[in-house]
Amino acid sequence: MKKCWIIYNGSLVNDKFRDQAELVQEAAYRARISASIYKNYEVFMDVTAAIESLPDFVVFLDKDIVLATFLKSLGIPVFNDPEVIERCDNKTKQAITLAHDGIPMPRTIVAPKVYRNFTIRDSGYYERVLEELGLPMIIKEARGSFGMNVYLIETEEQFYEKTDSLRGVDHLFQEFIDSSRGRDIRVNVVGDRVVAAMYRHSETDFRANITNGGIAETIELTEAQIEVALRAAKSVGAVFAGVDLLFGVNEEPLVCEVNAAAHIRNIYNVTGINVADAMIEYILEVIA
Ligand SMILES: Nc1ncnc2c1ncn2[C@@H]1O[C@H](COP(=O)(O)OP(=O)(O)O)[C@@H](O)[C@H]1O
Ligand SMILES: [Mg+2]
The missing domain is CATH 3.40.50.20 (Rossmann fold)
Incomplete structure (x- = not known):
């Protein structure tokens, strides 16, 4: 056994x-x-x-x-491979990989590494971020789950307040996809197939995470959504992945992030599919 x-x-x-x-x-x-x-x-x-x-x-x-x-x-x-876990655990490294592979995603700019006593204003970098992305924009810490370290920045004051507080913390700046406000799709990928998916929406927050108040329901994915989710998982090398997809202006899928240790309880409750069955089946195939 x-x-x-x-x-x-x-x-x-x-x-x-x-x-x-x-x-x-x-x-x-x-x-x-x-x-x-x-x-x-x-x-x-x-x-x-x-x-x-x-x-x-x-x-x-x-x-x-x-x-x-x-x-x-x-x-x-x-499973997943430690290198994959590490890459996915850091949203900045992950974004670099996804972008390199041409995966459709929101425009993303990574913050430079600065120490606590650095003066953000007048450095030139942050002014340029504001100019390039405009407001509102998203700031995400490199590490975080359940929507906890993702911020919607609406004013210049909020922007500098947040960037000041994030000195010493890896983070990125991202175009805010307004057409996806409060809604996204979670796609669970195992190997090279989609095993389960759910649509998440929130009436109270720009983040659709269930932990954050989002409501989930089943969804029939489009071909494009399936293709982009599979490409994203493959790009970061994840054999098990929870891919978050956003809706672009024409409902086209944009990759929000890939989770290497995606939780499978909510999707089980919503779809009745225990993603772990596919995970175990996949492992038995590859180690055989
Ligand atoms: N660029 C964006 N535009 C619009 N909504 C976003 C964007 N990035 C994230 N979100 C929303 O915030 C949620 C949390 O972001 P995500 O990157 O998935 O972080 P976490 O790891 O905390 O789940 C997403 O599920 C989505 O609803
Ligand atoms: Mg997420």
């Missing part, structure tokens, strides 16, 4: 991380695989010692990239 580990971040108090791991465990059991759930800090990283009883593969639901890299170094297949 094959054996797998499912790893999530144990330092986050929110139950949804454990729940996510359990959905994967149930899928593993259905495929007759022995599956153990571990918090990241339950794997002791004594890198100089030998580790006994390694699994056949690891489903890595965490962003503990060092742990993922350690496990990969032991020769265990890790």
Whole structure:
């Protein structure tokens, strides 16, 4: 019998991380695989010692990239690959990759690395960002989920207030896609196919994230939406991906972001599809 580990971040108090791991465990059991759930800090990283009883593969639901890299170094297949997790975890690196591959996306400018005592005003860079993107615009921290570190900037004052507070924090500036205000699509990709999708909309916020008050329903994707979601996942190298799509002015799909450790509970509740079944099936195929 094959054996797998499912790893999530144990330092986050929110139950949804454990729940996510359990959905994967149930899928593993259905495929007759022995599956153990571990918090990241339950794997002791004594890198100089030998580790006994390694699994056949690891489903890595965490962003503990060092742990993922350690496990990969032991020769265990890790899904997603640690490099992919790292790329996706940083929205600036991800944007560079997507843009390089010509994936349709909002116009995006990455902020320079500046230290806390830097004077933002009169540097020339930020004035140019304002000039190029205009207002309103989106500012996103490189790291963040559930819409928490994404800001809609409507005035110059807000722009400088936010950029001042983000000195020392990686972030990017993005064209605000007004035609997509409060609505987007989450597409779950496994391998080279779309497994499930949902339409999310919010009446109260420009962000459609469910955690942020968005409501989700099923959606039939267009050919273009499928194609762009698959291309985006492939571009960043993710075999499991939660791709967020925005609606351009003519409803054309624009990639908002690709999540490497996409949560699968909401999409399960909305569509009845446990994406983890496809994940496990995919892994068994590639490690065979
Ligand atoms: N450029 C944009 N234009 C319009 N809405 C956006 C834009 N970027 C993000 N959003 C909205 O904000 C939400 C959160 O942004 P996202 O980049 O997906 O960050 P997170 O990782 O927090 O989910 C998106 O689901 C979308 O509804
Ligand atoms: Mg998102």
